[in-house]
Amino acid sequence: MTKEDLTVVLAAHLKWLRCEDGGVRAKLSGANLTKVKLAGADLTGANLSVANLTRADLTKVKLAGANLSGANLTRADLTGANLSGANLSGANLSGANLSGANLLVVDLTKADLTKANLLGADLLGADLL
Numbered sequence: 729m730t731k732e733d734l735t736v737v738l739a740a741h742l743k744w745l746r747c748e749d750g751g752v753r754a755k756l757s758g759a760n761l762t763k764v765k766l767a768g769a770d771l772t773g774a775n776l777s778v779a780n781l782t783r784a785d786l787t788k789v790k791l792a793g794a795n796l797s798g799a800n801l802t803r804a805d806l807t808g809a810n811l812s813g814a815n816l817s818g819a820n821l822s823g824a825n826l827s828g829a830n831l832l833v834v835d836l837t838k839a840d841l842t843k844a845n846l847l848g849a850d851l852l853g854a855d856l857l
Contacts, residue, residue: 754776828849
């Protein structure tokens with residue numbers, strides 16, 4: 729996915745969040761977003777299932793209620809991200825930085841958290857089994 733394509737998807741998603749004309753929920757399932765820089769982006773409710781987000785900069789990104797099932801987030805930076813209510817089942821979060829992340833009521837079943845940094849992360853109600 730090109731940077732320009734991603735910009736279009738993000739703009740349409742923002743309109744969708746605001747219930748504006750032309751708004752479309754972001755559907756990035758299976759997208760290759762390796763090393764993408766989305767710091768501070770609002771992807772609330774987006775579909776990123778099985779997307780490749782290896783080494784992505786997702787600091788302070790809003791992913792509440794997003795579908796990240798099976799996504800590859802190896803060594804991604806999710807510092808301060810809001811993932812509340814997100815589906816991360818089967819996601820690869822090995823080496824990811826989740827320090828200070830909001831992981832309230834997150835589905836982490838069968839997720840790989842090997843060497844993930846969870847310092848200060850809020851995991852209240854998270855499903856880790």
